[in-house]
Every structure is written in structure tokens, then in C-alpha cells.
Amino acid sequence: MYEVRFHGRGGQGAVMAAQTLAEAAILLGHHAQAFPYFGAERRGAPVRAFARIDDKRISIKSQIYEPDMVVILDESLLEIDPVVDGLTEEGMAVVNTTKSPDELDLGISVRCATVDASSIAMEAIKAPAVNTAMLGAVARMSDLVTLETVKRAIEDRFGEKLGPRAAEANILAAELAFEKTRTGICKADRTIFQKKVWLPTWEELPTGTTVYPEHIDGVAVGPGGSMQNLTGTWRNATPRYLKDKCIRCLRCWFCCPEGCIKRSEDDHVSWDYRYCKGCGICSNVCPVNAIEMTRGVTEW
Amino acid sequence: MVMKVLSADHAVAWAVRRAKAEVIPAFPITPQTLIMELLAEFIADGEMDADLITAESEHSVMSIAVGASAGGVRTFTATASQGLALMHEMLYAAPQNRLPVVMVNVNRSLGAAAGIWVEHNDSMPERESGWLQVYVEDGQEALDMVLQAYRIAEDERVLLPIMVCLDGFILSHTVERVEVPEQEDVDAFLPRFKPAFALDPEDPSTINAIVPPEYAMEMRYQLDRTVERSKMVIKEVDEEFKERFGRGHGGLIDTYKMDDADHALICLGTATSTARAIVDELRSQGRKAGLIKLRFMRPFPHEELREVCSGLRAVGVFDRSIGFNRYGPVFTEVSSSLSGQGLKVTDHIGGLGGRDITLRDMRDIYAIIGSDAEGKEVKRVNWHGLRGVQT
Ligand code: SF4
Ligand code: SF4
Numbered sequence: 001m002y003e004v005r006f007h008g009r010g011g012q013g014a015v016m017a018a019q020t021l022a023e024a025a026i027l028l029g030h031h032a033q034a035f036p037y038f039g040a041e042r043r044g045a046p047v048r049a050f051a052r053i054d055d056k057r058i059s060i061k062s063q064i065y066e067p068d069m070v071v072i073l074d075e076s077l078l079e080i081d082p083v084v085d086g087l088t089e090e091g092m093a094v095v096n097t098t099k100s101p102d103e104l105d106l107g108i109s110v111r112c113a114t115v116d117a118s119s120i121a122m123e124a125i126k127a128p129a130v131n132t133a134m135l136g137a138v139a140r141m142s143d144l145v146t147l148e149t150v151k152r153a154i155e156d157r158f159g160e161k162l163g164p165r166a167a168e169a170n171i172l173a174a175e176l177a178f179e180k181t182r183t184g185i186c187k188a189d190r191t192i193f194q195k196k197v198w199l200p201t202w203e204e205l206p207t208g209t210t211v212y213p214e215h216i217d218g219v220a221v222g223p224g225g226s227m228q229n230l231t232g233t234w235r236n237a238t239p240r241y242l243k244d245k246c247i248r249c250l251r252c253w254f255c256c257p258e259g260c261i262k263r264s265e266d267d268h269v270s271w272d273y274r275y276c277k278g279c280g281i282c283s284n285v286c287p288v289n290a291i292e293m294t295r296g297v298t299e300w
Numbered sequence: 301m302v303m304k305v306l307s308a309d310h311a312v313a314w315a316v317r318r319a320k321a322e323v324i325p326a327f328p329i330t331p332q333t334l335i336m337e338l339l340a341e342f343i344a345d346g347e348m349d350a351d352l353i354t355a356e357s358e359h360s361v362m363s364i365a366v367g368a369s370a371g372g373v374r375t376f377t378a379t380a381s382q383g384l385a386l387m388h389e390m391l392y393a394a395p396q397n398r399l400p401v402v403m404v405n406v407n408r409s410l411g412a413a414a415g416i417w418v419e420h421n422d423s424m425p426e427r428e429s430g431w432l433q434v435y436v437e438d439g440q441e442a443l444d445m446v447l448q449a450y451r452i453a454e455d456e457r458v459l460l461p462i463m464v465c466l467d468g469f470i471l472s473h474t475v476e477r478v479e480v481p482e483q484e485d486v487d488a489f490l491p492r493f494k495p496a497f498a499l500d501p502e503d504p505s506t507i508n509a510i511v512p513p514e515y516a517m518e519m520r521y522q523l524d525r526t527v528e529r530s531k532m533v534i535k536e537v538d539e540e541f542k543e544r545f546g547r548g549h550g551g552l553i554d555t556y557k558m559d560d561a562d563h564a565l566i567c568l569g570t571a572t573s574t575a576r577a578i579v580d581e582l583r584s585q586g587r588k589a590g591l592i593k594l595r596f597m598r599p600f601p602h603e604e605l606r607e608v609c610s611g612l613r614a615v616g617v618f619d620r621s622i623g624f625n626r627y628g629p630v631f632t633e634v635s636s637s638l639s640g641q642g643l644k645v646t647d648h649i650g651g652l653g654g655r656d657i658t659l660r661d662m663r664d665i666y667a668i669i670g671s672d673a674e675g676k677e678v679k680r681v682n683w684h685g686l687r688g689v690q691t
Binding site: 019022023026031032033034035036038058059060061062063065156157199200201202203204209 | 303305412413414416417467469470471473474475476477570571573574576577580656657658659686687688689
């Protein structure tokens with residue numbers, strides 16, 4: 001049995017990638033299954049999807065903890081999610097990055113394929129949906145599936161859903177990625193990011209479902225909420241607070257979907273940028289333009 | 301037969317299309333939505349001739365289903381969790397009025413504590429509604445069971461609604477290879493629904509009138525006997541299905557490596573798949589482990605279970621639901637079936653609220669049953685994957 005775990009951001013198509021890989025394997029006569037992990041869903045949050053491939057009927061329905069291959073659709077996840085968890089040195093990684101395999105540092109030294117799937121997706125699909133480009137790289141990396149079957153699976157899956165033109169563009173993305181994929185061995189210098197997850201025993205768990213502000217930084221979303229899911233470096237714009245302009249209406253605090261704006265005693269606000277995804281909603285709702293969105297990842 | 305790569309939800313939609321359901325009341329609720337989305341697409345594209353009726357709540361969905369079925373047409377709907385709970389009142393209308401509605405419930409926990417993930421605590425409480433209830437393990441079984449469900453439900457010896465339960469996300473959203481039978485083969489297996497009675501404006505009648513105590517007991521007894529009798533029909537239908545399509549699912553229960561087993565787990569839903577992998581592992585170590593897949597909760601296969609468990613030294617029951625203050629509902633049912641047989645039974649509760657049931661959990665479950673079989677001291681109720689000390 002071969003197990004693949006996909007890591008992406010909400011919106012990048014990790015689930016479709018896993019399904020398409022399974023379909024490609026099935027076209028080759030294998031058995032396969034693909035399924036998503038549903039967590040606190042939101043655009044930009046780290047998501048996981050899984051695929052299993054085998055020659056016999058697959059009789060396991062649990063998540064994948066020791067993958068043979070990880071496919072990382074977004075390099076910035078390395079800073080916020082332990083994406084190589086359970087991967088051994090015999091495993092493989094396929095990563096969307098501009099780096100070559102020997103420049104890439106996954107924190108574990110494994111056989112590795114790298115491809116600039118973001119640029120390829122922009123070129124072929126005109127959108128940052130990197131999933132099909134990544135499948136091209138997977139086909140190049142291992143003999144799990146061939147480029148031909150990946151193309152056919154894309155045609156089936158995307159063609160049926162989004163029409164023949166979308167299928168064509170996605171097939172082109174897979175082909176380009178197949179050509180441009182570089183293979184090698186990656187470095188193991190970084191310390192692998194470990195999530196700090198609050199996992200109380202049943203005795204420690206507070207009674208009921210109410211979570212008080214003092215428990216988790218003012219974000220009363222309950223156990224397992226967004227507090228455990230850093231969005232962090234994914235944003236490409238950062239809100240900057242112009243305190244002098246602020247009239248303390250607290251609309252930004254109320255509207256931020258990530259709950260990363262904090263309110264002080266005097267009703268001024270401040271930001272916890274670890275959770276800010278740069279959506280700009282705070283800036284939009286501010287009646288006096290006291291929040292400006294600036295490009296890139298910055299903290300003030 | 302065409303091979304497709306489908307999620308179990310989509311496999312269900314294909315079955316409903318092949319069954320040519322004519323009225324489909326719908327209210328979207330996660331993780332059932334994929335079923336209704338695909339059915340809506342089939343209808344919009346002219347590939348299916350049915351009325352998809354959107355309602356403002358699940359209570360109305362079930363009311364529409366009852367009305368449509370009483371009008372004599374093949375009716376389908378799907379729901380999950382809170383949706384099923386909201387239907388609760390109307391659920392009771394279908395069985396006593398003998399209306400063969402088929403409904404898929406995509407199992408999901410009931411809030412609070414709110415969650416969208418699998419748990420059987422939504423469907424288990426509906427065991428006493430008079431609906432037949434089957435739990436499936438994969439996309440193929442989901443598709444096949446919807447087809448079989450219509451045959452069972454509409455059989456004149458039965459005429460009862462059936463709830464096909466499938467695990468949310470773990471199954472509803474998992475894609476696998478699924479064989480979709482050809483339309484003509486399904487037509488031959490499942491001819492057009494000929495209702496025993498139907499509401500007809502030309503010949504007015506009343507259904508669901510008030511029933512005074514002089515009749516109610518007899519009606520309940522009749523229903524009780526009918527649920528019992530449906531066992532026979534369930535077996536027959538599965539056998540015929542196997543003849544025609546080459547796949548049977550075992551009827552009321554299915555077994556895996558039970559011939560010489562000395563201990564076994566009784567399991568339902570997707571946990572069965574994971575259990576199978578552990579049985580293989582234990583067998584390769586020379587251990588006599590077996591697996592009993594409990595497919596139907598209603599009718600409950602009392603005799604079948606007694607028979608397959610006779611000779612075992614210990615048996616475990618897997619519960620993805622909990623009856624608060626000790627045992628899960630499956631355990632309670634199984635224990636009442638096996639009582640007097642002197643068999644040691646342990647309850648294994650896991651996977652609540654969508655907690656992943658890992659190979660390790662399943663290994664632990666079998667280890668406890670194995671120890672029980674060897675006469676070692678074990679806990680009667682065991683939670684698996686729980687953090688903290690079990691008291
Ligand atoms: S940009 Fe503003 S609204 Fe969006 S996540 Fe960041 S702080 Fe919240
Ligand atoms: S919305 Fe603008 S004015 Fe209102 S509190 Fe936020 S920053 Fe200040």
C-alpha cells in the first residue's frame with residue numbers, strides 16, 4: 001500500500017489533487033481511495049487531504065500518519081505546520097517552490113521533487129490553483145502514476161465539473177510541471193515546526209462548551225477553534241493600524257474573521273499577526289481609514 | 301456496468317437516478333449536500349425525470365416525503381444530524397402508514413457540542429421510529445443498498461421506510477472506485493413502484509386518521525411483526541442482487557474470518573474496514589480473530605448473531621455512539637440478543653464526534669477482546685482514543 005498526504009491552503013485544491021491522483025491510479029488498474037480532512041475550514045488555513053493506492057481492495061478508513069509521500073502545495077506551510085510528520089527517510093516529498101531540491105530544507109533529508117507550481121499555474125490556468133501542476137510533478141517523481149493517466153484523470157474530474165477549457169488548461173499545467181520538475185535530495189537543517197495544541201484530558205477539560213476570554217486570548221470559539229491554526233505567513237497584504245486616526249468604533253475587532261484583533265482597556269485595538277490572513281476586511285469596514293493594507297508580510 | 305470514481309454521496313445520487321425516484325424533497329445539510337447537489341444536476345441536465353422540492357426545513361422535507369409516497373410515487377430524501385432530529389416527529393408517520401420512503405442519513409454528531417463529523421448518535425435514537433435501518437461501509441455498498449432498499453421497502457410483505465446510514469466525511473466524501481450498474485439491469489431488478497394503495501383525488505380517502513386505543517395495540521403489533529418479517533425479505537433481496545450484479549453484502553450481517561474464530565468484534569459502518577485490516581494482521585500472527593459486520597440495526601438480527609457467536613470465547617461490540625451513563629446502544633442490543641449464552645461481551649466506544657479510529661485503536665480493541673477470551677481481567681466498557689484515566 002502506498003500512502004500520500006497532501007498539504008495545502010484552503011482554496012488551493014488539495015482535495016481535488018488527492019481525488020485526481022486516486023483516479024489516475026484507478027485508471028492504471030490499481031485500487032485507490034482519496035479523502036479530505038475537515039478541520040476549521042477557511043480560505044488560507046492549512047488543509048490536508050489523503051490518498052491511498054494499492055493493488056488490492058483497500059480496507060482502511062483512517063487518516064494517514066506515516067505517509068510514503070507528502071505533497072506540499074504551499075512552501076510557507078513549513079513555517080506553521082509539521083507537514084513532514086511521520087515521513088521517514090525512505091519517503092518522498094513533492095514541493096511547490098522556486099528552490100532546487102538541494103536548496104530546499106524540509107528538516108528531513110528525503111528524495112524530493114521541486115517545481116514552481118505557482119508560476120506554472122498562473123501561466124497555464126491564470127489562477128493560483130497549483131493542484132494540477134503538482135500532479136505533474138508527482139508523475140515525474142514516482143512511478144505511482146504516469147503523466148498520461150494524470151492527464152486523463154484531470155480531464156475526467158475537471159472537465160466534468162468545470163468544462164473542457166478548464167480541463168485543457170489544467171492538463172497544460174500538469175505537462176509544464178512534469179517538464180520543469182527537478183529531483184534530488186533536500187536538506188535537513190531546519191527544526192520541524194511543532195504545533196502547540198491544547199489537548200486536555202477529560203478531567204482537565206472545562207465543563208460545558210463555553211470558553212472564556214481568559215482561556216484563549218479573547219477568541220471564544222471553543223476547543224479546536226482557529227486559535228490552533230496559525231494562518232501566519234500566508235498573507236500577501238498586512239493591515240497597518242494608524243492609531244491617531246482611530247475613533248475606536250471597534251468595527252474591525254467585530255468583523256475580523258480570524259479574531260486576531262485585540263481590544264485594549266481604552267478600546268484602541270492591536271493585532272496578533274500570527275493569525276492574520278491579510279483579507280483586508282478590517283480595513284474595509286473601518287469608517288475613517290485607520291487601517292491601511294500594505295503589501296507583504298510585516299508586523300508593526 | 302460502468303466503473304466510476306465517486307464519493308459515497310455521489311454513489312448514492314447515482315443509485316437514486318438508476319432507481320428512478322420521482323419525488324425528492326431536499327434541505328441542504330452537511331455532509332449530505334453532495335447527494336442533493338448531484339441529483340439537482342441530473343434533473344437540471346434532463347438526465348433524470350424527478351421533482352426536486354426544496355423545503356424550508358427537514359420537518360417539511362419528511363412531510364413532503366410522506367405525502368409523495370402516499371401519492372404512490374417512489375420517493376427519496378437525504379439528511380444528517382440536526383436535520384434528522386428535526387424530522388423526528390414526521391419520521392413516525394411513514395412506518396405506521398406503511399410508506400416505503402428511502403432516506404439516506406449521513407451520520408454526523410448532534411450539537412451541542414456542535415460538530416460536522418461522524419457519530420452515530422443521530423441515527424441510533426431513531427431505532428424505535430419503525431424505520432428499517434442499515435449501516436454501510438463503502439461507496440459501493442452505499443449505492444447497492446439504496447437499490448436494495450427500494451426493493452425491500454416496496455415489497456408488499458414489508459411496505460416500510462428504510463434509512464440507509466453512512467458515515468459522514470470518512471465515507472460521504474471519500475472517493476473510491478464504484479461500479480454503477482446499467483439502467484436496464486436496474487430496471488429489471490427494480491420495476492416501477494406499484495403502490496398497494498395510494499391517495500387519488502378521483503377516489504378520495506383519508507390517511508393518518510386518529511387511532512383510538514381499540515386499534516392502536518393491534519397496529520403496533522402488526523408493525524412489530526412486519527419489521528421481524530422484513531428479515532426474510534432482506535436476505536432474499538440480497539441474494540437476488542448477488543445473482544444479478546455479482547455482489548452481495550450479506551443481508552442482515554456479514555462475517556469475516558469467522559469459521560474457526562474464538563473471539564470477534566461486532567462492528568458497523570466504516571470502522572468495519574479498519575477492523576478487517578487488524579483481523580488480517582492477527583491472523584498472520586496465528587490468532588483466531590474474526591469480525592462480524594452488523595449491517596441492520598432494524599430489524600435487529602437476534603438469531604443470526606446468536607448463531608455466529610456460538611462457540612466464541614469472547615466478543616466485543618463497537619459503538620460509535622453512547623447511551624449516557626455506561627453502554628453504547630449497539631452493545632445494549634447485542635447483549636440482549638446474546639443473553640443466556642454465557643458469552644463474555646465488552647463494549648468499545650470510539651470515534652465520537654469524528655475522532656479518527658486508527659489502526660492502533662482497532663488493535664487495542666482486539667487486544668482487549670483477546671485477553672477476555674483468555675480469561676484475563678478486562679474492563680467491560682472501554683473508550684478508545686480518550687485522553688485521561690477511565691474510571
Ligand atoms: S486583514 Fe484584518 S480582517 Fe483580515 S485577518 Fe487580518 S486583521 Fe483580520
Ligand atoms: S474600525 Fe477603524 S476606527 Fe473603528 S476601531 Fe477599527 S481601526 Fe479604529
